[in-house]
Amino acid sequence: MSDDSFNYPIVKNGTQQVRNLLLEFINHNNSEVELAITEMITAGGKMLRPAMFLLFNEFGNQAKNDDKLIKIAASLEILHMATLIHDDIVDDSPLRRGVPSIQTNMGKDIAVYAGDLLFTKFFQLINETMNGTEFMQINANAMEQILTGELVQKANRFNYHNPVEVYLDTVSGKTAELFRLACLEGAHFGGAPTEVTQLASEIGQNIGIAFQINDDILDYTSDPKTLKKPILEDLSMGVYTLPLLLAIQTDPTKFEVLTDKNHALTASDVEAIVFHVKQLGGLDRAVEYARSYTNQAEKLIAQLPAGQPKIVLAKVIKQMLTRKY
Amino acid sequence: MSDDSFNYPIVKNGTQQVRNLLLEFINHNNSEVELAITEMITAGGKMLRPAMFLLFNEFGNQAKNDDKLIKIAASLEILHMATLIHDDIVDDSPLRRGVPSIQTNMGKDIAVYAGDLLFTKFFQLINETMNGTEFMQINANAMEQILTGELVQKANRFNYHNPVEVYLDTVSGKTAELFRLACLEGAHFGGAPTEVTQLASEIGQNIGIAFQINDDILDYTSDPKTLKKPILEDLSMGVYTLPLLLAIQTDPTKFEVLTDKNHALTASDVEAIVFHVKQLGGLDRAVEYARSYTNQAEKLIAQLPAGQPKIVLAKVIKQMLTRKY
Numbered sequence: 001m002s003d004d005s006f007n008y009p010i011v012k013n014g015t016q017q018v019r020n021l022l023l024e025f026i027n028h029n030n031s032e033v034e035l036a037i038t039e040m041i042t043a044g045g046k047m048l049r050p051a052m053f054l055l056f057n058e059f060g061n062q063a064k065n066d067d068k069l070i071k072i073a074a075s076l077e078i079l080h081m082a083t084l085i086h087d088d089i090v091d092d093s094p095l096r097r098g099v100p101s102i103q104t105n106m107g108k109d110i111a112v113y114a115g116d117l118l119f120t121k122f123f124q125l126i127n128e129t130m131n132g133t134e135f136m137q138i139n140a141n142a143m144e145q146i147l148t149g150e151l152v153q154k155a156n157r158f159n160y161h162n163p164v165e166v167y168l169d170t171v172s173g174k175t176a177e178l179f180r181l182a183c184l185e186g187a188h189f190g191g192a193p194t195e196v197t198q199l200a201s202e203i204g205q206n207i208g209i210a211f212q213i214n215d216d217i218l219d220y221t222s223d224p225k226t227l228k229k230p231i232l233e234d235l236s237m238g239v240y241t242l243p244l245l246l247a248i249q250t251d252p253t254k255f256e257v258l259t260d261k262n263h264a265l266t267a268s269d270v271e272a273i274v275f276h277v278k279q280l281g282g283l284d285r286a287v288e289y290a291r292s293y294t295n296q297a298e299k300l301i302a303q304l305p306a307g308q309p310k311i312v313l314a315k316v317i318k319q320m321l322t323r324k325y
Numbered sequence: 326m327s328d329d330s331f332n333y334p335i336v337k338n339g340t341q342q343v344r345n346l347l348l349e350f351i352n353h354n355n356s357e358v359e360l361a362i363t364e365m366i367t368a369g370g371k372m373l374r375p376a377m378f379l380l381f382n383e384f385g386n387q388a389k390n391d392d393k394l395i396k397i398a399a400s401l402e403i404l405h406m407a408t409l410i411h412d413d414i415v416d417d418s419p420l421r422r423g424v425p426s427i428q429t430n431m432g433k434d435i436a437v438y439a440g441d442l443l444f445t446k447f448f449q450l451i452n453e454t455m456n457g458t459e460f461m462q463i464n465a466n467a468m469e470q471i472l473t474g475e476l477v478q479k480a481n482r483f484n485y486h487n488p489v490e491v492y493l494d495t496v497s498g499k500t501a502e503l504f505r506l507a508c509l510e511g512a513h514f515g516g517a518p519t520e521v522t523q524l525a526s527e528i529g530q531n532i533g534i535a536f537q538i539n540d541d542i543l544d545y546t547s548d549p550k551t552l553k554k555p556i557l558e559d560l561s562m563g564v565y566t567l568p569l570l571l572a573i574q575t576d577p578t579k580f581e582v583l584t585d586k587n588h589a590l591t592a593s594d595v596e597a598i599v600f601h602v603k604q605l606g607g608l609d610r611a612v613e614y615a616r617s618y619t620n621q622a623e624k625l626i627a628q629l630p631a632g633q634p635k636i637v638l639a640k641v642i643k644q645m646l647t648r649k650y
Binding site for chain 1: 472
């Protein structure tokens with residue numbers, strides 16, 4: 001999605017405040033670890049989770065963009081960054097946000113500590129803004145859900161017959177949980193009534209799942225020049241996403257190359273896999289899945305109170321979740 | 326120190342309860358990560374931090390070994406384990422608690438997630454027992470202090486002229502902070518009066534520093550058969566501890582082999598370094614440092630209210646901090 005999806009003044013202004021807070025909050029000793037994180041913050045990143053949080057603030061009656069709200073928005077981005085950095089170690093990912101990942105650039109030791117420092121900062125921001133409320137436990141549980149999603153994904157690597165249910169469980173944890181938390185906290189701390197907070201949580205969950213499915217689809221459909229690399233990486237690591245899993249269900253014999261773990265996949269293996277995934281309808285059916293979660297989110301959004309925030313949200317969701325394949 | 330140092334029924338019984346809680350609290354899905362942590366718990370570990378916590382409980386009037394206290398004791402061991410596991414990744418340590426470290430045995434990806442899972446569990450235990458109190462922030466700050474200690478150590482690797490002050494800062498963070506927290510929380514949550522809680526915190530800090538200096542001395546004095554390995558590892562990683570730093574201050578020319586980073590240290594280089602450290606009085610002066618922190622702890626212990634817990638504490642400290650060199 002383009003950064004313009006959130007071309008809504010309060011959100012745009014808010015995400016800039018979040019970015020400033022992050023930069024200020026991280027830099028104390030100019031250590032290698034802090035510099036690595038700073039570089040990651042300035043490299044961009046769409047701040048989708050803070051943006052969702054800020055947008056849901058609009059459904060409440062709290063003063064907008066006040067210190068506390070910006071801190072909570074920042075806590076979401078910090079938790080997101082911490083998990084990204086540690087996932088890049090596990091995946092040996094060379095790139096993140098279009099620039100070399102921290103572990104590629106500065107080694108795994110810096111990456112381990114960079115993630116840990118962000119967990120510490122997350123813990124501090126949560127304490128400062130939520131100590132004494134049930135949201136402490138909600139955050140601790142979210143942290144566990146996200147990690148559990150990663151662990152389920154890891155446990156099912158190279159699982160040729162990984163059921164779609166397990167894929168969806170993984171996605172619910174590793175991606176959707178943080179979207180759910182962002183929307184839930186956005187409504188709650190923005191001062192929205194309970195019904196809206198409840199809706200926000202469900203909307204976030206559905207958006208998160210659709211978002212990840214879309215991302216996985218894009219791996220199979222993006223520009224052929226850049227196509228092979230991300231899929232080749234995922235496949236080599238044994239991460240089989242929805243389009244492939246659905247195609248395997250239809251005709252496993254077309255993908256036997258994947259069952260030979262000792263065989264390093266070549267570019268032409270990957271080309272053949274992409275071809276069969278498309279031909280067997282894996283992509284089309286994955287798009288249907290994404291659409292069904294998007295539709296569910298839209299139905300829930302329709303139940304939100306009328307007004308400008310609702311209109312913006314509906315538009316943002318459309319842009320975010322109906323990218324052309 | 327031997328496990329008998331804490332041969333005090335309430336503490337012994339309590340640490341067993343902590344171990345049981347840890348095992349129960351970790352195992353939910355039988356995942357590789359959970360199994361790795363379980364193995365680490367059952368491999369032993371002296372549970373020094375929970376033991377200190379439980380001992381300081383005795384200075385208060387709370388019911389002993391109740392659920393809440395055991396959970397807090399467990400949170401200390403969990404935070405300790407999380408940092409150990411991530412440090413082993415950074416240090417590439419082959420052994421931990423006499424058995425292969427998690428990253429050696431199961432790879433760095435399991436080790437990254439094992440540490441993260443423990444951070445999550447730490448966060449949950451803290452929430453369950455301290456939500457709404459100032460101890461949430463005290464724990465968040467402790468977590469940051471510990472990490473900062475590690476980062477300072479990392480930043481000063483291969484620093485031949487690392488000042489003793491920086492070494493002591495490192496030790497204050499990476500080791501003493503958790504001892505300080507254990508004693509402070511032990512007194513506070515055990516229901517001790519404020520003066521005792523304040524003393525507990527300072528006692529923990531001094532014990533922690535003395536404990537780490539002792540550990541670093543032991544590397545240079547333990548059985549010659551096992552001697553070379555830990556020092557060789559530390560030196561090769563550029564971690565220069567107190568005995569060496571003090572000897573370098575006295576005569577840097579004896580250690581020039583360390584300034585040639587391209588030269589891989591051999592066993593005979595290490596032998597020569599150990600010889601010079603001893604001959605230049607590095608060990609003796611390090612022992613003096615350890616003794617001064619131990620004396621300070623003992624002076625503070627003398628100010629605690631009279632009774633069995635005080636007698637046990639004084640005995641434990643003696644055993645723990647005056648191991649023969």
